[in-house]
Structure formats: C-alpha cells, structure tokens
Amino acid sequence: MSGDRARIDYALRLGDDALVLGQRLGEWCGHAPMLEVDLGLANIALDLIGQAQHFLAHAGALEGHGRDADKLAFRRDVLDFKNCLLVEQPNGDFAQTIARQALFSTWHELMLQRLQGSSDTAIAAVAQKAVKEVAYHASFAREWVVRLGDGTAESRQRMVDGLDWMWRFVDELFAMDLVDQAMAEAGVGVDKSTLRPEWDHLIDAMLAEATLERPAPRRGVMGGREGRHSEHLGHMLSEMQFLQRAYPDAVW
Amino acid sequence: MYTTELQNQAGKPKAQVASTEDPALLEAFEARVAADEFIEPKDWMPEAYRRTLVRQISQHAHSEIVGMLPEGNWISRAPTLRRKAVLLAKVQDEGGHGLYLYAAAETLGTSRDEMVEALHSGKAKYSTIFNYPTLTWADIGAIGWLVDGAAIMNQVPLQRTSYGPYARAMVRVCKEESFHQRQGYEIMMAMASGTPEQKRMAQDALNRWWWPSLMMFGPPDENSPNTAQSMRWRIKRDTNDELRQKFVDVTVPQAEAIGLTVPDPDLKWNEAKGGHDFGEIDWEEFYAVVRGEGPVAKERMKARIDAWNDGAWVREAALAHAAKRNARAAA
Numbered sequence: 001m002s003g004d005r006a007r008i009d010y011a012l013r014l015g016d017d018a019l020v021l022g023q024r025l026g027e028w029c030g031h032a033p034m035l036e037v038d039l040g041l042a043n044i045a046l047d048l049i050g051q052a053q054h055f056l057a058h059a060g061a062l063e064g065h066g067r068d069a070d071k072l073a074f075r076r077d078v079l080d081f082k083n084c085l086l087v088e089q090p091n092g093d094f095a096q097t098i099a100r101q102a103l104f105s106t107w108h109e110l111m112l113q114r115l116q117g118s119s120d121t122a123i124a125a126v127a128q129k130a131v132k133e134v135a136y137h138a139s140f141a142r143e144w145v146v147r148l149g150d151g152t153a154e155s156r157q158r159m160v161d162g163l164d165w166m167w168r169f170v171d172e173l174f175a176m177d178l179v180d181q182a183m184a185e186a187g188v189g190v191d192k193s194t195l196r197p198e199w200d201h202l203i204d205a206m207l208a209e210a211t212l213e214r215p216a217p218r219r220g221v222m223g224g225r226e227g228r229h230s231e232h233l234g235h236m237l238s239e240m241q242f243l244q245r246a247y248p249d250a251v252w
Numbered sequence: 253m254y255t256t257e258l259q260n261q262a263g264k265p266k267a268q269v270a271s272t273e274d275p276a277l278l279e280a281f282e283a284r285v286a287a288d289e290f291i292e293p294k295d296w297m298p299e300a301y302r303r304t305l306v307r308q309i310s311q312h313a314h315s316e317i318v319g320m321l322p323e324g325n326w327i328s329r330a331p332t333l334r335r336k337a338v339l340l341a342k343v344q345d346e347g348g349h350g351l352y353l354y355a356a357a358e359t360l361g362t363s364r365d366e367m368v369e370a371l372h373s374g375k376a377k378y379s380t381i382f383n384y385p386t387l388t389w390a391d392i393g394a395i396g397w398l399v400d401g402a403a404i405m406n407q408v409p410l411q412r413t414s415y416g417p418y419a420r421a422m423v424r425v426c427k428e429e430s431f432h433q434r435q436g437y438e439i440m441m442a443m444a445s446g447t448p449e450q451k452r453m454a455q456d457a458l459n460r461w462w463w464p465s466l467m468m469f470g471p472p473d474e475n476s477p478n479t480a481q482s483m484r485w486r487i488k489r490d491t492n493d494e495l496r497q498k499f500v501d502v503t504v505p506q507a508e509a510i511g512l513t514v515p516d517p518d519l520k521w522n523e524a525k526g527g528h529d530f531g532e533i534d535w536e537e538f539y540a541v542v543r544g545e546g547p548v549a550k551e552r553m554k555a556r557i558d559a560w561n562d563g564a565w566v567r568e569a570a571l572a573h574a575a576k577r578n579a580r581a582a583a
Contacts (some may be wrong), residue, residue, distance in 0.1 A: 026336070029343050030324035032565020033378065033553065035317070035351050042344040050336045056333075070332045094566050150576060151569025158565070243331040243389055250447050252331035252389070252439075 006182040008062045009082060010189055012072070012177075013225055014115075015055030016083035019073055020233070021104065023240055024050030024091055040140055040244055044101070047133040056125040061122075066121045076243035078234050079227040086169035088224070092162065095148050095155065099162035101141035106202050107173045109197045111133045119187035142206045147243065149210025158210070164213050171220025174199075179225070272296055279383040285486050290416035292361040301485055304478070305415055306360050307376075311366040313353035314378040316346045318371075318552050322386040323395060331389055339392060345428045352424065354555060356417040372557050374544060381468050383546020389452070390443050390457035396436015398458075398465040398503065404429050405499045406469070408490035414550040437497050437506065444510040451511075458507065466530075467538045474533075501527045 025045035032038035056069035067075075086104050091097045112134055114129035148159040174196045177185070183189030207214055223229065243252070261531050277296050284291065291297055301448060327343065330336035354364045370376035381399050386392065410422040443454040470476060470492040482488035490498075500519075507514050518531035541549070 019333075026327040026340055029340065029558045030317075030320035031329050031345075031562075033346055033559070037563075038320075039344055039347050039351070042340055042347065046337060046340045046344065049333055049340065053310035053333045055336070070334075073333055074287070074331075096561065146567070146571050149572040151573040152565065154565050155569030155572075238338075239328050242329050247447065247449055250450050252330075252335060252442060252446075 004062065006179045007120065007186075007188060008059050008185045009179045011062060011120075013082040013084075014123070014126075015052045015059055015069075015072070016081050017087050017104075017108070018048040018050035018055060019098075020081070020083040021087035021103035022046075022052060023236060024087065024100075025097075027091055027127060028097065031144065037094075038207060041097075044137045044140065047130070051126060051130045051133075051160065055123075058120075058122045058126070070244070074241045075130065078229050078237060081224075081227060081229065081233060081237070083177050083224055083233075084172050085224040085230055086173065088230055088236060089166060089169065092234055093158055093161035094097055094144075095158035096165055097162075098141055098144045098148065099159065099166045101137065102145045102206065103163075103166055103170060103203070104173075105134055105138035105141050106206075107195065107199055109138045110198055111190055111192070114190040114195075118189070123188065138240065142202075145212075146210040149207070149212040159210065159212065163212070167215040168218050168221045172222045172224060175220075175222060175225075175227060217233075281543075282484075285484075288486065289411070291414050292416045300481075301487075302360050304482065304485070304487060305418065306357055306362050306367075308482075309353055309360075309415075309418055310362070310370070311377050311379075313350045313357060313367065314371045316350035316455065318378045318382045318556060319399075320346050320350075321552055321555050322384070323392060325386050326389060326392050327360065329389070332390075333510075335439070337455055342396070342432050342435065345432070347424050349428070352421045353418075354416075356421045359417045362365050368444050368560065372553070372560065373535060374553070376512065377542065379468060380538060380546060381464050382543040382552060383541050383549040384460065384464050385548045387460075388453040388457065390440065390453035391441030391461070393443060394457035394461040396434075397440050397506070398436075398461050400429050400432040400436055400494060401503060402465050402468045402499050404433055405495045405502075407492040412486070412489060414486035440512070441510050444471075444512055454510075455512055458512050462515050463533060463537075464541075466496055466500070466533055467541070469499065471535065471538070472533075497527055500530055504528055513564045575582055 022045045025041050025048070028041045029038065031046070032041055052073065053069050056072045060067040060069060060072055084104075086100060089096075089100055091122060109131065112127045112131040115123055118124040120125065145159060145163075148155040150156070174192045176191065176193050180189060180192060184191045204214065243250075267388050278298060281291070281295075281301075291301075306436060323339060323346075327336065327339055330339050354367060358364060367376065371378065381402075386395070404426065407422050407426050409417055411426060413422065440454055440457075443450040445451075446454075463550060473479060473491045473493045476492055479488060479491055483491070502517065504514055507565045517532045518529065520529055521527075522529045540546070544553075546552075
C-alpha cells in the first residue's frame, strides 16, 4: 500500500468516526430524557461534526481529486466509509447510547492524546483542539454509566443491556491493520494495541463505580475500517445524504 | 423564539376582582414599575403580576423547547456539514433559552416540573408557529429568517421588561436570536439564487410561513384584553399590532432583495403612514391553532410527552444515585 493511500485512509477513519457518531447523537436532539442531557448530547454531536469537517477536509486535500469534506461526507456509499462499527450502532435507549459513548470516547481520548504528536501537522492540530472536547465527552458518558448502573433496578438492567449490545465492537477499536501499521511506523498514527491496557483500566474503574460486572468476553466483530459495515449504516447514509443525492447540482 | 401571551379564546375581558392587597404596597409597586425599576424575586408584587409573569415566561420557555422539534426534524438531513453544525448549535441554543427561562420562572415560585406538567396536560400554551410542519430544507431557512426575526421584534423590548430575571434572560436570548435570524436568511439567500428546484422550495417555504409568522405577534390589539395591564406593568412594551407592523416593514424588503414574493396580494407601501398595508390575517386559523388544532400539534405534543415518559427511568435513576451518594457520604 502506498504511503499516500494509507494516510488518506487514516484521515478518513478519523473523520468518519466523528461524522457517524455526531450524526447518531444529532438524532436525540429534542427527545432526550431531560433538557440538560439534550444540551449535553447536542454539544458532543457538535464537537464531533466539527472534528469530522477538519479530518475529512484533510483527507480530501491529501487525495487531491477536488473532493472537499462535504463531497466525502455526502457522496460516498457504505463501502467507502471507514468508521468503526461501534459508532454506527443505533441509539437504542439512553443507556445504549451512553454505553456506546463511554466505550468510544474513552478510546477516542487516548487516541487523540497520542495524535497530538502526529508527524502530520494537520492531524496533530485537530487532535490538539479535539482532545479537550473529547475529555468532556468521556467524562460525561462515564458519569452517566455510573448513575445508571448504580441507580435503580431498571436503570441497572438497561445499562447492562446497553453494554452487552456494544461490547462485541470493542476489539475493533484496538485492531491494527496494514494502514495502521504503516501510519504508526511513519509517526502519523498510533499503535492502537498499546492503548488497550489504559482503556481497560479506565473502563474497569467506571464499571466498579457503577457496581457493574465487566461484560463476558466475546468474539469481536470487525470490518468497519475496510468498509464492511453493519446494516445500520446504509440507512443512516440514505437519510444524511438525501439532499445531496436528490439535487446533485445544488449549492447549499 | 418567543410566544406572545396566548389565551384559549379571543379576548373577553375578565371581570375585575377587587384586590385584597395592601393599597400602600400596591402603590409603591406601581410607582417602581412606572419609574422603570426592576422588580426582583424577593420584592413584594401583586399576585396577578406574578401569575401573568409565570404564564408568559413559562409559555416562552415551552416555545423554546417545542421549537426544537421542527428544526430538529432536519438535523439528520442538513445538506452540508457546516449547515448541520450551525443547525445543531441553533437548536441547542433554543434548549439553553428554555433552560434559563424555566429558571427565571422558577424564581416566581413555580417549579419546572409543574410547568412541564402544565404543557403536557394542554393547560399551558406555546407559540402557535411550531404547530406547522417543516417539509423541505428551505423551511429551516424560513424559520430562522421569519420566526426568529419575529422573535427578535418581540424580545428586544423585553430586555427592559420590569421583572429583573426575565429581562436579564432576554439579554442573553436576544444576542443569540439575531445570529439565528442571519443564518436563516443566509439559507434562503443561497436557495433563492440556486437551482430552479431550490428557488421553488424557498418560495414555497415563504408562502407557508408568512402568515403564521404574522400570527406570532398575537391577536389584534382590539382583541388583546391583557395588553393594557401588561404594558402598565412593563411586562410588555409594545402592542401586538405595533410589533407586527414593524416586522412587515423590515421583512418585505428582505424578501424583495432575494427575489422572493410575499404571498399577500394586498401588500403595498403606504406613503402616508410610512409603512406597508397588508392583508387580513385569518384569525380563525390562529384561534384554532391556539386551541391545539394546528396541523402538527398532535405530533409536537406526542414528541414532548414521549421524550418525558421515555426518560422517566433516567431521571429516577439520577435521583436514586444521588441519594445513594449522599447516604454514603453521610455514613
């Protein structure tokens, strides 16, 4: 694989994670369990959409075919999306949303901490800004896992179910493929496998405070980074991309 | 966004109930208000003033919250990442406005839960405008341009309203609303100068939102029985018709500037009055919408009630967890 292609893919992966999760969180707007949570989720969505704009613009510039962030967001199909499977999972109930957020944002923060030192200055610059935002996402989500886990019998059961739904997508966060290896060696990216102990530690501490058991180990479901997604992503894209697809000549 | 004070029916002045309040206190209160002083939560105030304020501020707060829904309807389909981010930020602002308006109303002794309960039971009203559907992306432009434009007309004077917490909330709200109005107009501008399909959407959105926007200012002055009292109390600073006229005069040239046509055959400039004459508003429609018979009123209330009911277990969990924490800290 050429270094250029790997670097483009790397920026797309970072951008698509943020875009897809931001899109999912936007679905909550106006429907959250309480106003403060509504604002919190919208705030996280907004941060993520902002990050997606930067990473996708960078990917488009590296590619050099005149595709900007919007072209990449609104004119690619499922097979070309590079996000991890975790972020495209449906919102479900609030516990499922929070499970997804806690697992992802904890990983995301560790990633961005490392990426601040990326040899790709554009990636480093986005990471430096985004890491502060994501630190808030992670603490918001982990605090809610604790509240729900150590709340009522119902909230506890829902939290257990939410984690159970999401847990099969955790391993993918740390998996290293050829793109990741090339980028880690070039100093652009991160050896994600090295993040796992710290992630485990943070998640275990959260689970302990929430009085929850760690979900049982299971075979990880993978493929998002290569464009092999769940059935959910296509529906999300058909909604998200509707205007750009229906009116391809329009400028908005 | 703003709701003018709404009642269930066209105004029938209520019978004056003899006040049992201390005339000296009442006189002192009226004098302070007349001198444009702010009334603060701990100050003495007439019961009717308190009730009117709770009704008006809570209606305003409910309008912000229900108003998140028609725009929220397009967050997932916004056409570019920038438009999506701006819309998310805007809807988030509306939620924030709701939050500090509820807080302002709570200083008058009514809890947020009571106000929310009144909304869900249909006892409390919210702006009629949010009972209309958002069908195309141009509606998001029209809401920002017209609805937030109307809101600004209503709210700017309220920065000097007599109740301190409400006035201060309005200062924050107004700053954000003028940004919303500009971004809405910018969406309309882009569409009005876009493809024929976009232009059609823009004109159609103006056609559908124009009259409901004029209704946002509330019934005509002759049918607005509380206006005089509210103006005397400085809860209101201009009449409905004055604000409506101002809105028309500001908005018509904006429509012309981007090549859109205001859907009113009677609209014309009146040199003598220095303003536009415009056609008769369909007040039957307005009162029907106030009664809860707007085109998507049922959808709006169902969305709010579902969110509240579906989130009950979350709120209970948060309380239960806080209680456990406190108990552990005390042990």
